[in-house]
Amino acid sequence: MGGGQSRRGKPGKRRAVPAHRRRAAPKPARGAMVGLNLRIGHGYDLHRLEAAGPGRLLRIGGVVFASDVAAVGHSDSDALLHAITDAVLGALALPDIGQLFPDTDERWRGADSAVFLGEALRLATDAGWRVGNVDATVVLERPKIGERKDEVRASVARILKIEAGRVNVKGKTHERVDAVGEGRAIEAHAVVLLVRE
Ligand code: MG
Secondary structure, three states, X not given: OOHHHHHOOOOOOOOOOOHHHOOOOOOOOOOOOOOOOEEEEEEEEEEEXXXXXXXXXXXXXXXXXXXXXXXXXXXXXXXXXHHHHHHHHHHOOOOOHHHHOOOOOHHHOOOOHHHHHHHHHHHHXXXXXXXXXXXXXXXXXXXXXXXXXXXXXXXXXXXXXXXXXXXXXXXXXXXXXXXXXXXXXXEEEEEEEEEEO
């Protein structure tokens, strides 16, 4: 039995490898994301606005807004949650929300968009990522979201299972220009940072 064997498995007692025997670390392939512990994703969405009514309410980030118009679409048409969902999926380089939850699938008719974001979060978590922060902008002529921004932030944070301080939501108008500015559509932009667990 060699003397070295008895020391095996004891951390801190390994014999140093002489410099001439040390192997150089293999060179990373060109473009390889070695040691990258962050991923960024971007999402965008737009929905047409039409008269609100029973079963058609304006939802922004999971919060219902009192409004005479509401977004039209296959699900509950929450443009902000859709943009954030696409940002998470984009950071993971996965297919987008329209591919994962096609509007030809009856399962998603009138669906709560929190389900889509929850699924994107599950995919991120399963792949070893957590949400670092979210920054989003909602472009809407009316109603103004300003007064209820904190509610929207808290709602998004709840769906993402993070604290509200990691979610930012800005409200803007489109200066009465084009469809969004004429109050015929709502637009949302989002950026999400994922951090390696
Ligand atoms: Mg959408």
